[in-house]
Amino acid sequence: MKPASEEKTSEWAGGGPPPRRQPSPWGYTLPVLALAILLGVAYWGIHSRQSAQAELVAAARKTTRTAVATVHPHPSEAANVLLLPGNVQAYVETPIYARTNGYLKRWLVDIGGKVQAGQLLAEIDTPEIDEELLQSEAAEAQAAANLDLAKKTAVRWQNLLKVDGVSQQEVDQNVSAYTARQADLAAAQANVQRLKDMQSFQRVVAPFAGIVTARNIDVGALISPGSTQPLFRLAQTRILRVYVNVPQTYSRSMVAGLEAELKIPEFPGRTFVGKVVRTAGAIDPASRTLLTEVQVPNPIGELLPGAYGTVQFRLQIVDPPLVLPANTLLFRSQGTQVATVDSKGKIYLEKVVLGRDLGTQVEIISGVKPSDVVIVNPSDSISDGDFVVVEQNKTAPPSAGRN
Numbered sequence: 001m002k003p004a005s006e007e008k009t010s011e012w013a014g015g016g017p018p019p020r021r022q023p024s025p026w027g028y029t030l031p032v033l034a035l036a037i038l039l040g041v042a043y044w045g046i047h048s049r050q051s052a053q054a055e056l057v058a059a060a061r062k063t064t065r066t067a068v069a070t071v072h073p074h075p076s077e078a079a080n081v082l083l084l085p086g087n088v089q090a091y092v093e094t095p096i097y098a099r100t101n102g103y104l105k106r107w108l109v110d111i112g113g114k115v116q117a118g119q120l121l122a123e124i125d126t127p128e129i130d131e132e133l134l135q136s137e138a139a140e141a142q143a144a145a146n147l148d149l150a151k152k153t154a155v156r157w158q159n160l161l162k163v164d165g166v167s168q169q170e171v172d173q174n175v176s177a178y179t180a181r182q183a184d185l186a187a188a189q190a191n192v193q194r195l196k197d198m199q200s201f202q203r204v205v206a207p208f209a210g211i212v213t214a215r216n217i218d219v220g221a222l223i224s225p226g227s228t229q230p231l232f233r234l235a236q237t238r239i240l241r242v243y244v245n246v247p248q249t250y251s252r253s254m255v256a257g258l259e260a261e262l263k264i265p266e267f268p269g270r271t272f273v274g275k276v277v278r279t280a281g282a283i284d285p286a287s288r289t290l291l292t293e294v295q296v297p298n299p300i301g302e303l304l305p306g307a308y309g310t311v312q313f314r315l316q317i318v319d320p321p322l323v324l325p326a327n328t329l330l331f332r333s334q335g336t337q338v339a340t341v342d343s344k345g346k347i348y349l350e351k352v353v354l355g356r357d358l359g360t361q362v363e364i365i366s367g368v369k370p371s372d373v374v375i376v377n378p379s380d381s382i383s384d385g386d387f388v389v390v391e392q393n394k395t396a397p398p399s400a401g402r403n
Contacts, residue, residue, distance in 0.1 A: 067391050069376045075370070076361075082312070083310055088306065088309055090240065091236050094207065096232040101129065102202070102223050104124055104221045105125040111214060115210065124203075132195050133192065133195040133199055139188045150177045153178070154175045238298055239296070240297075244311050251279075256276055260276060260294045264303065271312075274294045274297070324362060324374060328376055329352075345387045346387055347383070350367050
């Protein structure tokens with residue numbers, strides 16, 4: 001008799017199939033879990049490498065970009081203050097020439113002397129004029145005697161004509177002689193007056209009150225009326241004229257009554273107030289400027305004619321030009337440019353038109369807007385389309401650098 005186990009084995013091995021074993025759930029779970037872990041590790045590795053590469057590329061880009069400081073254009077406050085050089089001149093200044101021949105007898109006023117109108121400046125000795133005057137006075141007396149004789153003769157002949165003692169022809173001749181003697185006397189009197197006038201020029205007098213600024217003669221000097229050398233130069237300085245060449249841009253602001261301040265280097269910290277009195281009324285085509293006259297009171301004579309000074313006008317400019325630091329400009333063959341940068345750090349080169357040079361700053365007539373971000377101290381190699389990094393702590397506010 002076979003054991004039960006053998007019988008069972010033999011029975012499975014016989015004709016019928018053995019019973020099917022149920023698979024364990026871990027048989028599928030473990031491979032899937034292992035595959036998921038493997039995929040996660042692979043994804044993490046790839047993502048880490050991509051992130052590291054992106055960070056490396058960003059760092060490389062950042063390190064290759066140049067860090068720059070920027071500034072915003074701002075309206076010029078100096079546009080309301082126009083400062084120009086001016087030439088100070090006397091209100092009236094004239095050279096005084098001789099009008100007669102002779103030698104200088106004496107002079108009475110030297111340079112710097114204050115004189116009144118009609119005051120004697122010098123005397124000229126004129127012996128020739130004196131002799132000519134004596135001769136002309138003698139000729140006048142002779143003409144007067146001839147006239148008296150001609151008058152008496154004409155009267156006599158007219159009386160004789162009444163009694164038919166002479167002919168009409170003879171009477172007419174004597175009357176004509178009387179008329180000619182009248183003309184001779186008038187000519188002699190005119191010559192005497194001329195010589196007296198010439199003799200009066202022996203006294204050189206001041207035509208107006210002022211200061212003698214030049215004396216070009218000395219005692220004994222030969223005086224000739226045709227000489228180009230003046231005896232004196234006289235200036236009136238109680239009011240001074242200051243002539244300023246105003247650029248065409250500001251010509252419309254130059255109106256009579258506009259206040260102006262004159263500054264002279266010899267008077268530091270002081271200003272002399274004057275007013276615009278007139279302009280030339282036309283632009284000089286050579287310099288494109290308007291000649292403007294400013295009158296400045298000088299009651300005690302502090303200011304000297306011929307001095308150099310600066311004149312400051314305070315204007316009312318509705319739309320003042322923008323201002324940028326001078327170190328933002330690029331001078332190239334294309335013209336004057338500035339480098340602007342957008343929010344992404346891209347550079348754009350903008351052509352600008354310059355106005356006045358204010359020293360460390362310049363006025364920009366056109367080419368930029370107040371909202372533009374302009375690079376300070378751009379490199380010579382900078383070009384359109386480059387990228388830079390804007391250093392935020394070095395970005396100047398719009399009010400920076402104002403006068």
